Amino acid sequence: MRKYFLIFLAILLVVSFATLASFAQEAKEKYVVYVVVHGGIGDPPWELNHRGAQAAAALFPDLELNYVGPTAYNVPEFISYLEAAINAKPDALVCTLTAPEAMDNILKPVIAQGLPVIAINAPDPRPSEDCIPVLSYVGLPDFYEVGVNCAKTFLEYVKPTRVLYCNHAPGATHLKETGRGFLETMANNEIPGEEFVTSEDPVEDAKMTVDYLKAHPDTNVILHPNSTHLEAIIKQLEDEGYKPGKDVFLGHPFDPTIPMLELMEQEKVLFCSDQQMYLQGFYGVMFAYMKAKYGFEPPLPPVTTGPIIITKKDVPALKELIAKGLR
Amino acid sequence: MLIVPNQEEIAHHTDKTTPFKWSFEELRKIPEFGALVAFLALFIFFALSAPQFFSLRNITSLLTIIAELGIMTVGESFLIIGGEIDLSVSGVYAMAGFVFVTLANILTFPFGSLLAFIIALLVSLLIGFINSQVVLKGSIPSFIATLGMMMFLRGILLGITGGRSISYAGDRLVPTLLTGIMAYRFRPSHFWFIAIVIIFSFILNRTIFGNRVFATGGKKLAAYTMGVNVNRVKANCFMISSTLAGLSGTIAISRFNLANVSFGQGMELEAIAAAVIGGTLMSGGYGSIIGAALGAGIMGMVRTGLVMAGVPSYWYNAFVGIILVIAAIVNLKLRSTILGE
Numbered sequence A: 001m002r003k004y005f006l007i008f009l010a011i012l013l014v015v016s017f018a019t020l021a022s023f024a025q026e027a028k029e030k031y032v033v034y035v036v037v038h039g040g041i042g043d044p045p046w047e048l049n050h051r052g053a054q055a056a057a058a059l060f061p062d063l064e065l066n067y068v069g070p071t072a073y074n075v076p077e078f079i080s081y082l083e084a085a086i087n088a089k090p091d092a093l094v095c096t097l098t099a100p101e102a103m104d105n106i107l108k109p110v111i112a113q114g115l116p117v118i119a120i121n122a123p124d125p126r127p128s129e130d131c132i133p134v135l136s137y138v139g140l141p142d143f144y145e146v147g148v149n150c151a152k153t154f155l156e157y158v159k160p161t162r163v164l165y166c167n168h169a170p171g172a173t174h175l176k177e178t179g180r181g182f183l184e185t186m187a188n189n190e191i192p193g194e195e196f197v198t199s200e201d202p203v204e205d206a207k208m209t210v211d212y213l214k215a216h217p218d219t220n221v222i223l224h225p226n227s228t229h230l231e232a233i234i235k236q237l238e239d240e241g242y243k244p245g246k247d248v249f250l251g252h253p254f255d256p257t258i259p260m261l262e263l264m265e266q267e268k269v270l271f272c273s274d275q276q277m278y279l280q281g282f283y284g285v286m287f288a289y290m291k292a293k294y295g296f297e298p299p300l301p302p303v304t305t306g307p308i309i310i311t312k313k314d315v316p317a318l319k320e321l322i323a324k325g326l327r
Numbered sequence B: 001m002l003i004v005p006n007q008e009e010i011a012h013h014t015d016k017t018t019p020f021k022w023s024f025e026e027l028r029k030i031p032e033f034g035a036l037v038a039f040l041a042l043f044i045f046f047a048l049s050a051p052q053f054f055s056l057r058n059i060t061s062l063l064t065i066i067a068e069l070g071i072m073t074v075g076e077s078f079l080i081i082g083g084e085i086d087l088s089v090s091g092v093y094a095m096a097g098f099v100f101v102t103l104a105n106i107l108t109f110p111f112g113s114l115l116a117f118i119i120a121l122l123v124s125l126l127i128g129f130i131n132s133q134v135v136l137k138g139s140i141p142s143f144i145a146t147l148g149m150m151m152f153l154r155g156i157l158l159g160i161t162g163g164r165s166i167s168y169a170g171d172r173l174v175p176t177l178l179t180g181i182m183a184y185r186f187r188p189s190h191f192w193f194i195a196i197v198i199i200f201s202f203i204l205n206r207t208i209f210g211n212r213v214f215a216t217g218g219k220k221l222a223a224y225t226m227g228v229n230v231n232r233v234k235a236n237c238f239m240i241s242s243t244l245a246g247l248s249g250t251i252a253i254s255r256f257n258l259a260n261v262s263f264g265q266g267m268e269l270e271a272i273a274a275a276v277i278g279g280t281l282m283s284g285g286y287g288s289i290i291g292a293a294l295g296a297g298i299m300g301m302v303r304t305g306l307v308m309a310g311v312p313s314y315w316y317n318a319f320v321g322i323i324l325v326i327a328a329i330v331n332l333k334l335r336s337t338i339l340g341e
Helices: A002-023 A042-058 A077-087 A100-112 A142-158 A171-189 A201-217 A227-240 A258-266 A276-292 A310-324 B004-014 B032-050 B056-081 B088-106 B111-136 B141-160 B173-179 B190-206 B208-219 B219-225 B232-255 B267-277 B290-306 B312-334
Strands: A032-038 A063-068 A092-095 A117-120 A136-141 A163-167 A193-197 A221-223 A250-251 A270-273 A309-310
Touching: A002 A042, A002 B056, A002 B088, A032 A042, A032 A276, A032 B088, A032 B232, A042 A063, A042 A227, A063 A077, A063 A276, A063 B312, A077 A100, A077 B056, A077 B141, A077 B290, A092 A100, A092 A276, A100 A117, A100 B232, A117 A276, A136 A276, A142 A221, A142 A250, A142 A270, A142 A309, A163 A171, A163 A201, A163 A276, A171 A193, A201 A227, A221 B312, A227 A250, A227 A270, A258 A270, A258 A310, A258 B190, A309 A310, B032 B088, B032 B141, B032 B290, B032 B312, B056 B088, B056 B190, B056 B208, B056 B232, B056 B267, B056 B290, B088 B111, B088 B141, B088 B267, B111 B232, B173 B190, B173 B232, B190 B208, B190 B232, B190 B290, B208 B219, B208 B232, B219 B232, B267 B290, B267 B312, B290 B312
Parallel strands: A032 A063, A032 A092, A092 A117, A117 A136, A163 A193, A163 A221, A221 A250, A250 A270
Antiparallel strands: A270 A309
8 A cells, every 4th residue: 555655656746747847948049028917817807818918929939928926816925926037037027016015125126137027907006206117007097097987887877876896805906996986986976885895705705795785775886896706796696686787786897708798788787897908918028028029118108908898788899809819 | 851651752852862873764753854855855846947946036035935934834833733723823914014014104213113013023922822811711722713813803904904005114123124135135034034943943842841842732631740731831832823923924014015904814824834844743742843944945935936937827726735745745754653653
């Protein structure tokens, strides 16, 4: 038995290390671009971002792309990936400026030494003299405006009585800003509402949100920043007798996924606010590569990719693009 | 010196009369040997597969991550050896960092950050004391009591901050003493970590208190009948674990220059995993501080190594999981004779 166990262990070791070694490609004669995002990389919008980055990499045979990030939002883990990516001595770096204060000591010295850095998705919100001097920024210019846009869309299509902004990742600054823009715009229109901190777990989030609705039955509008969580909430709402799109109106301030589009077709979700994650990945990698190889200066920041409000009428065209892996 | 029935398991710690032979059989009786082999194997593998892994810059980056996790792991190991577990360490980590940043921002007189740092550690110590009293006086399993404390601390932080980050604006004394960048990108936290490992290894292996920790975690009843105040020993272990978690938190927050409620999430499991990989038995009564430090080294090294080796990030967790299990198995098998298996 002991012998078989040792043989099994040896095989496991060999297979694991062989697989690992196969991933460790030679970087010589290639321009290595690392993309480090705050993730979670398993989320559909980030998968889209990854696809955009891969599409850019596929255009250039001498571009080696390494796309990394934590599986769920986690600043210290994100920072450790960023440091590892820099230590790998890439030719260019693309990253989110998720926690700029924590990234100052890491990015400013390497940028001063000449590493081309392109920011995507999360900008540095500080005054320009304190900002990390990235070459360009691709993404939404201001998350507060995303929230404002969402509030305006709700006000245009429905009559909110009380609104709820669910926040499943309360440490994430961009989500906080989106909620602030949404709630303040609603408040300016004399509609009460609040931010509700839920859970990283979609199932737990769904239960908490529906419990909240039971406790606050006058709430008829929910804005949720995570599409997977929103799907779970819709299922939970239906299980408990609510009619999403009829007695509760739902919106999503970020990117449309196929399930979100289908829910819009079924009129259960009113809108999504697209920031074109695919383009952020694509432009980020392309700008980084062009700078590293040819010295081309990228466009000045911000290279705006949204927000674009998407409603039911936009769904057919978007579905076609999603089927092609472009949205 | 106190003799308890579990003593044969730790005889190598105290037996100075038998001459040491440098055979493999003798080597694997060293509790840190398995962890050291796993650590070196991984290090060599990553150094071969990623050209920049064995660079000074990367080594110092690794040390920074390892030091922060390692300091927490040392405290957690102490407690596990003493027969209990602390899941609140990540909450203490975040809370200590928050207390430190908030107070340092308020205490604007010279060296105010030092006072903020001391208060943050005292708060951590107090949390450890409360944990110990809930567990020992309330007869509640430490798993539940400390899980509750972790959720309570994170809830408090969330309630106070509303999820917003708090930037550090205090004086630079403590951040410089903890994480200021030195020559060749070394940081003081690397040396604090090494000092803590040496000190706590000495306490565990060379003092009466350390012997009582082994005894309490191994055979609690026997230790009690031999006159050991097991509750006091455990209370001290809880306070050590919590204080070191608080220190780890203040170091990390000094490095990031901001505190956020999400910091440290999941670190309690990493610290426990590091302790076990380092040779600490979850059942208590056996373990090593140096092994725990090596375990933290393995934990810290794996993700960085995978990034630098160019492994697709969707596969990270799968590789991290398999590498950790293999490291734990290698460790267990190499030292299995010492437990008479």
